[in-house]
Amino acid sequence: MNVKQIDAEYVAGTYARFPVEIVGGQGCTLCDADGKAYIDMGSGIGVSVFGTADERWLNAVKAQLDKLQHASNLYYTEPCARLAQALCLATGMKKVFFSNSGAEANECAIKTARKWGCENKGAEYFNVITLKNSFHGRTLATLAATGQEGYHKDFLPLTPGFLYASATDASDVERLAAENRCAAVMLETVQGEGGVVALDADYVAAVADIAKKHNLLLIVDEVQTGNGRTGRLYSYMNYGLTPDIFTTAKGLGGGLPIGATVFGERTADVLTAGTHGSTFGGNPVAAAGALDILSRLDEELLANVRAKSARIVAALTGAEGVKGVSGLGLMLGIATERKAEEVLADLREEGVLALKAKDKVRLLPPLSISDDELDRAIEIIRKVCAK
């Protein structure tokens, strides 16, 4: 049996995989088992911030791998401590809890909101307002937090304590906050899985005001939008927000699993010894890699992300077969006249690997993609969309 057949036989059928077996790559190029090269416009769903086999990241990971691979959270380890420090110094936040995925980072945020609500408002103040069309993960609590029925069916009953508000009409958030006992409101500033939809700035400002008025924690899910993806270190910075908690994962790992729940002043000391944990959380190898990623997301790189974004938007807006371009930074959704699946298949044929989000073609290239590689990808996307 070849790899595709073994996978089909033995790996749980939860993924509708593209018919490509990736065996390696370098930078923004990925290679399949037949030796075909592709321009990477998906970065493993926003993970490979500096592409594949990035030398600096690899060196940071390898050096740590040779020294200490795992110790558990019974002990202090340097990469974990330094990464938490770096996250806080870069954002003004106060403390970090490390896990291994976006869903886990959100689970921790939800647990923190419940404990905070109980301690500060009363035991019945456990509800978390999330937005329609949101995506927060696949575990039972984050599934319930996700405001899309399509993900819920088959897994009822949902974990209680979530209320879904309109992602465009802030008066709906106000109504839910006034009518229910709530601990927090949680949002993605750009709804990624929901179709790469950036929330309106006025709406977000209104939600922040409502959170203040009703004494709700403001939680921002930066799992996909974070770590430079939208042209700011974290996407809430595009909106001038001060979250009480933000969560991140995907790009922070740069290729290894990591999740981080980052606490502000009001939430820094909510979780105490024994209230939460994760065996692998803060793993030294993953943390050493993340520390390298974070150290390179400087203003120059972020300005480059914004410039490359503008380049893509300018080239695709109004192009033949393109109905519109949405999103922020290098997190873009292309509404195409042809079906997204067909566009993606043709792109693969032409040597470009992109993603889907709802009915759109989604682009999440490595942030380090060169103008040259980007222009080549754009040319192919324009050609395929116009077919």
Ligand SMILES: *Cc1c(COP(=O)(O)O)cnc(C)c1O
């Ligand atoms: C991907 C994603 C998650 C889930 O992350 P996993 O690492 O797959 O658990 C949660 N929230 C958002 C916004 C995401 O894009």
